[in-house]
Amino acid sequence: MPGHGAGVGNPVRLALIVGALGVVFGDIGTSPIYTLQTVFDPHDPHPVPVSTDNVFGVVSLVFWSVMIIVTVTYVLLAMRADHDGEGGIMALITLLRRSSAPRGRRVALVLAALGIFGASLFFGDSMITPAISVLSSVEGLEVVQPSLERLVVPITAVIIIGLFLVQRHGTAVVGRMFGPVMIVWFTAIGACGIAGITRHPQILKALSPTYALGFLFGHFGTAFFALAAVVLAVTGAEALYADMGHFGRRAITRAWLLLVFPACILSYFGQGALILDDPANISSPFFLLVPGWGRLPMVLLATAATVIASQAVITGAFSVTSQAAQLGYLPRLRITHTSESTIGQIYVPWINWLLMVSVLTLVFAFRSSTALAFAFGMAVTGTITITTLLFFYVARVKWRTPWWLISLGAVPLLIIDLLFVAANLTKLVHGAWLPLLIALTAFTVMTTWQRGRHIVTAERERHEGALRVFVDDLAAGKPPTLKVPGTAVFLNRGKHTAPLAMRANVEHNHVRHEHVVVLSIQTEPVPRLAEGERISVDNLGHGDDGITHVTARYGYMENPNVPAALASVDPADTEGRLDLDQASYFLSKIDLRVGDQPSMALWRKHLFIATSYITADAAEYFGLPRDRTVIMGSHIEV
Incomplete structure (x- = not known):
C-alpha cells in the first residue's frame, strides 16, 4: 500500500496527505454547506422547529453521527479490510469470494450480490453529488445578492457542462491544485466556525452525547425525521475507503483527524451558534456565518471545492465501472488513460456522457440543493449499511474474530445505520426513490450481464x-x-x-x-x-x-x-x-x-443483447x- 511505514516528517507522507485532501475529502468536506440548512428547512414535509433544545440536539446528533460513522466505521474499522492495499465495496466483494469456506459459499454469494447493489448505489451517488454540491455553492449568490436567484440554475449547468467536457483531458494538472485549494477551504470554514462559536460558546455543550440522545429519545418523532438530513454530514465517507489504494490508510486517517474532521465540526458548531443567535439564519447558515465582505470570495471558494468534490466522485464512477467490467459485471468499455505516471487516472467516455446528461437532468428537475437532499441521503445510507455488513462478515470469516466481539461492534453500528435508512425511507416520495431507482437499474444491468456472459461462455x-x-x-x-x-x-x-x-x-x-x-x-x-x-x-x-x-x-x-x-x-x-x-x-x-x-427471462435476454452494443x-x-x-x-x- 502506498505510503505504509513512512514517518510523520517524511515529505512523501506530507505529499500523500495533501493529495488525499484534494481527492478524498471533497464530498464530505463540502457537506457543511447544506446539511444544517436542510435539517431546519421549513419546506420539509417533516420540519424540525427551531428552538434552543432542537439546535443543541441537532448539532450534537451531527457531531456523533460523523464520529461514529466516519471515524469509527470507516477510519478505525473498514479501512483495515484492504485487498492488496485497495479498499471500497469492490475490494470487500473480492475478499468475500476468496475468504469464504465452501459451506459458507451461499451466504458469501448473497452478500456479494448485496455488495454489487452497494456499488450500484454509488452510481446514483455519482449523479447526485455534482448536482447538489455545485447547486449548493452557487446558491450562495442569493445571500450575496438576492436578485441573482434566477441565475443559480443556469450558472450551475454551465459549470457542470464544463466539468464533464474537461474529463477527456485528464485531471493531472488540475489535480495538483486540488490539495492546496482544499487546505484553504478547510482552514476558511474552520475559522468561520470559530467566529460563530464565539457568539454563543455554550454551543460547545453539544459535544456531549447526552444532547444527541436526549433529542433522539426525548423528541423521537422530530429527531427520527431529522436523521434523513443529518446523514448529509457523512456523505462522501465511502470515498475514504474507496481511495485508500491511492494514498494509503495512514495518510487518509491523518488528513481526516488533523484537518478535515475538526474543520467540519467547527463549521457545524458555528452554524448552530448562528441559528441560536437568530432563527432566521436557517435560510443559509453556512454563508451567513461568513462576514459580509467575504461572502463572494467564499462563494467562489465553495464553487471550487464542490467542483473538486464532483471531480472525485466522477473519477470514482470511472474506477468502479472499470473494476466491474474486469470482474465480469459489465461489458468492456472504451477506457482512456489520461496520465502516464498515475495508473488510476482513467476516462470512460460512455460513462462520462451518461453522467453529464443525468446530472443536468437532476439540476433542472430539482432546481435546489434542499430538494435534492433527500435523494442524496438514501444513496449514502444504503452504501454505508452494506459496507458495515460486509466488513463484519469479512472480519468473521477472514480474521476469525470471535462472535462476541463481532456482535459488540456490529449490533450498535448496524442499528444506527438502519435507523438512518428507515428515516430516509420516509422521504421516498420526496426524492429518496431516485437513487434506489438508479441503483436498481444498475444492479439489474450488472447481474443480467454477468448471467448472460456465463450463458454465452458455456454456449461458445x-x-x-x-x-x-x-x-x-x-x-x-x-x-x-x-x-x-x-x-x-x-x-x-x-x-x-x-x-x-x-x-x-x-x-x-x-x-x-x-x-x-x-x-x-x-x-x-x-x-x-x-x-x-x-x-x-x-x-x-x-x-x-x-x-x-x-x-x-x-x-x-x-x-x-x-x-x-x-x-x-x-x-x-x-x-x-x-x-x-x-x-x-x-x-x-x-x-x-x-x-x-429457458436460460433467462425474455426481457433479460433483450437487456443483455442491448447492453452488448456498448461493448468497446x-x-x-x-x-x-x-x-x-x-x-x-x-x-x-x-
Missing part, C-alpha cells in the same frame, strides 16, 4: 470444442491445411477451447500460420499483478509444431495490452520463433440472438494494431 465453449483435441487433429493433418509463413495470434477466453476464429480459418480457408499463439486474458481477483506473475506459456504438447498457448494475467484495476504482454514472453519458451512486428491478430466476433432456451472495440481495448487485426464472426443464441 460447446461451439469451439476442446483446444488440445483440435491441435492434435492439426498435427495429424486433419483437416489438411496449408502452412503459411508468419505468426498468428488468436485471442481466446481460456486454454481449454479452440478459438472460433482459428477453427474457422482452418475449416473454411484450410490454412494455418507457421507459428500460432492462442492467447488468453485472465483477470485475477487482485488489483494489480507483478510483471513476473503475468505470463505463463504452454506448448500444448506440440511445441515443435509451432502452436503455443499463452496466458496473460491482469489485476482488476489494470487494462490489458496484448502486444506488450507477448513482448514479455521469454523467447526460450517459444524457441524465439514469434515475429511480433509482423504478427497478425485474430478476433472472434460473436453476434448475439434471442433464442428459445476489442482491437482498441486490447491494444491491437488495427492494420494487422482480422475479425471473424459467428452467432450464438441466448
Whole structure:
C-alpha cells in the first residue's frame, strides 16, 4: 500500500496527505454547506422547529453521527479490510469470494450480490453529488445578492457542462491544485466556525452525547425525521475507503483527524451558534456565518471545492465501472488513460456522457440543493449499511474474530445505520426513490450481464470444442491445411477451447500460420499483478509444431495490452520463433440472438443483447494494431 511505514516528517507522507485532501475529502468536506440548512428547512414535509433544545440536539446528533460513522466505521474499522492495499465495496466483494469456506459459499454469494447493489448505489451517488454540491455553492449568490436567484440554475449547468467536457483531458494538472485549494477551504470554514462559536460558546455543550440522545429519545418523532438530513454530514465517507489504494490508510486517517474532521465540526458548531443567535439564519447558515465582505470570495471558494468534490466522485464512477467490467459485471468499455505516471487516472467516455446528461437532468428537475437532499441521503445510507455488513462478515470469516466481539461492534453500528435508512425511507416520495431507482437499474444491468456472459461462455465453449483435441487433429493433418509463413495470434477466453476464429480459418480457408499463439486474458481477483506473475506459456504438447498457448494475467484495476504482454514472453519458451512486428491478430466476433432456451427471462435476454452494443472495440481495448487485426464472426443464441 502506498505510503505504509513512512514517518510523520517524511515529505512523501506530507505529499500523500495533501493529495488525499484534494481527492478524498471533497464530498464530505463540502457537506457543511447544506446539511444544517436542510435539517431546519421549513419546506420539509417533516420540519424540525427551531428552538434552543432542537439546535443543541441537532448539532450534537451531527457531531456523533460523523464520529461514529466516519471515524469509527470507516477510519478505525473498514479501512483495515484492504485487498492488496485497495479498499471500497469492490475490494470487500473480492475478499468475500476468496475468504469464504465452501459451506459458507451461499451466504458469501448473497452478500456479494448485496455488495454489487452497494456499488450500484454509488452510481446514483455519482449523479447526485455534482448536482447538489455545485447547486449548493452557487446558491450562495442569493445571500450575496438576492436578485441573482434566477441565475443559480443556469450558472450551475454551465459549470457542470464544463466539468464533464474537461474529463477527456485528464485531471493531472488540475489535480495538483486540488490539495492546496482544499487546505484553504478547510482552514476558511474552520475559522468561520470559530467566529460563530464565539457568539454563543455554550454551543460547545453539544459535544456531549447526552444532547444527541436526549433529542433522539426525548423528541423521537422530530429527531427520527431529522436523521434523513443529518446523514448529509457523512456523505462522501465511502470515498475514504474507496481511495485508500491511492494514498494509503495512514495518510487518509491523518488528513481526516488533523484537518478535515475538526474543520467540519467547527463549521457545524458555528452554524448552530448562528441559528441560536437568530432563527432566521436557517435560510443559509453556512454563508451567513461568513462576514459580509467575504461572502463572494467564499462563494467562489465553495464553487471550487464542490467542483473538486464532483471531480472525485466522477473519477470514482470511472474506477468502479472499470473494476466491474474486469470482474465480469459489465461489458468492456472504451477506457482512456489520461496520465502516464498515475495508473488510476482513467476516462470512460460512455460513462462520462451518461453522467453529464443525468446530472443536468437532476439540476433542472430539482432546481435546489434542499430538494435534492433527500435523494442524496438514501444513496449514502444504503452504501454505508452494506459496507458495515460486509466488513463484519469479512472480519468473521477472514480474521476469525470471535462472535462476541463481532456482535459488540456490529449490533450498535448496524442499528444506527438502519435507523438512518428507515428515516430516509420516509422521504421516498420526496426524492429518496431516485437513487434506489438508479441503483436498481444498475444492479439489474450488472447481474443480467454477468448471467448472460456465463450463458454465452458455456454456449461458445460447446461451439469451439476442446483446444488440445483440435491441435492434435492439426498435427495429424486433419483437416489438411496449408502452412503459411508468419505468426498468428488468436485471442481466446481460456486454454481449454479452440478459438472460433482459428477453427474457422482452418475449416473454411484450410490454412494455418507457421507459428500460432492462442492467447488468453485472465483477470485475477487482485488489483494489480507483478510483471513476473503475468505470463505463463504452454506448448500444448506440440511445441515443435509451432502452436503455443499463452496466458496473460491482469489485476482488476489494470487494462490489458496484448502486444506488450507477448513482448514479455521469454523467447526460450517459444524457441524465439514469434515475429511480433509482423504478427497478425485474430478476433472472434460473436453476434448475439434471442433464442428459445429457458436460460433467462425474455426481457433479460433483450437487456443483455442491448447492453452488448456498448461493448468497446476489442482491437482498441486490447491494444491491437488495427492494420494487422482480422475479425471473424459467428452467432450464438441466448
